[in-house]
Amino acid sequence: MTAVLFDFSGTLFRVESTETWLRAVLAEARVVLSEQEFTKTAQALEAAGALPGGAAPQHVPAELAAVWEVRDRTPEEHRAAFTGLSRRVPLPDPRLHDALYERHMSPDAWTPYPDAAEVLGALRERGIGVGVVSNIGWDLRPVFRAHGLDRYVDTYVLSYEHRMHKPDPRLFAAACADLGADPREVLMVGDDRRADGGAAALGCAVHFVDHLPADRRPDGLRPVLDLVR
Structure with a gap:
């Protein structure tokens, strides 16, 4: 060879675990969830497959199917696919979905x-x-x-x-x-x-x-x- x-x-x-990923973004945004809420949200994000490099989605919604198939072709399609999955999960502030996406590109992740x-x-x-x-x-x-x-x-x-x-x-x-x-x-x-x-x-x-x-x-x-x- x-x-x-x-x-x-x-x-x-x-990549870091879904729990570590979510906790880091909440801390940066100074958003506090109860432990019960945090656990429920982390589990929902993992099931959704919202963390790039993490668990695969349990289900890809029909409206995201097309972009999911080509998610690695362009930065725009990659972001759209994964923030689309993330947005299936309610968060205290809608801006957290983009913050989660940004976090996964950090070397710390x-x-x-x-x-x-x-x-x-x-x-x-x-x-x-x-x-x-x-x-x-x-x-x-x-x-x-x-x-x-x-x-x-x-x-x-x-x-x-x-x-x-x-x-x-x-x-x-x-x-x-x-x-x-x-x-x-x-x-x-x-x-x-x-x-x-x-x-x-x-x-x-x-x-x-x-x-x-x-x-x-x-x-x-x-x-x-x-x-x-």
């Missing part, structure tokens, strides 16, 4: 998996190119910089910047081209069998990890080092 491509959410980073720096650093030492290929509606580079992982990444291929999303093989092809790598010598690492599995159409090897909370997946990325030998 001459290069490794990684997904972002659920692969290299994990994301935690690298415990072995991410170790694995990325080892790949760099071996001279193996590293790319991040993500279905996303916003610029995740500041998250990598804030957590000290940007120095290990050679290229970012983000769906909203290319107006297409995984599993479209053109995204993986763009990353391989950026790295000057033959797709047949590239490993794609991700947590979504459909989206990340799209790399196989180019001849890339594919390895899947479990999308778990960071403290429950301490070494899920380490097998990558064996796969690239």
Whole structure:
């Protein structure tokens, strides 16, 4: 292998819990809910799938179905899809829905998996190119910089910047081209069998990890080092 491509959410980073996400936004807005109200609201937001990178929606309303299908194509569609889901849940102030969306783009909302720096650093030492290929509606580079992982990444291929999303093989092809790598010598690492599995159409090897909370997946990325030998 001459290069490794990684997904972002659920692969290299994990988003904070719905409870932490909501609590941070309420604190910033100085809005107080009783514990009962808070718990009920957090559970409703999680069921709605309102936190990008968190639990999938239990149900996508008909009026959001179209934008949900293309949510990773543009920043506007991404925001519309997730704030649309959030607005299914009553909040004390309507402005909190946009505040929740803004919060999820903050580096503070994301935690690298415990072995991410170790694995990325080892790949760099071996001279193996590293790319991040993500279905996303916003610029995740500041998250990598804030957590000290940007120095290990050679290229970012983000769906909203290319107006297409995984599993479209053109995204993986763009990353391989950026790295000057033959797709047949590239490993794609991700947590979504459909989206990340799209790399196989180019001849890339594919390895899947479990999308778990960071403290429950301490070494899920380490097998990558064996796969690239």
